[in-house]
Amino acid sequence: MKPTVLIFPGYTGSGPQHWQSLWERDHPEYRRVQQRDWDYPVFHEWIAALDQAIREIHGPLVLVAHSLGCITIAHWTAQYFAHQPIRAALLVAPADLETNPIAAVDRHFLPIPLQPLPFPSTVVASTNDPSLSRERAEFFARSWKSRLITIGQAGHINTASGFGPWPQGEALLEEVLHGG
Structure with missing residues (x-):
């Protein structure tokens, strides 16, 4: 059975030209x-929305998160994961709220969980992300x-970094x- 892809944007959501929105547009499933x-x-609210979305999907799924969405997944797995059929996660540019706080973000997102994720995962990072240093990306991974x-x-x-379509992603x- 082919897994369902569940997209989880970060802070401010992913606008219409963001790669997550474009993937969703190109893949209505x-x-x-x-x-x-x-x-x-x-x-x-963010944890509950993620939990509800996961529970509504029957069968295997792959999580695709960006920024604060990645941190929310780490919290969800630390608190609520109970052998859900998650095949893997693609975690793009996790927001490092500990070194780059966002004033509008609830303080309960801290501290960032550091337990191993209970499914295979890939962290994608850049070398000049203002929200995530290379060292912290390595630490999270x-x-x-x-x-x-x-x-x-x-x-x-x-989008602000020039990522609308993202073929590499x-x-x-x-x-x-x-499974790669």
């Missing part, structure tokens, strides 16, 4: 976690037991979907 308010993340892929100078791997997702 992909699902997206919905939040009441993307601009003022409330910890318990090591802590979560994730494979780390560094894609060079790509900022926060979002789609290739990484294909690897994840096929």
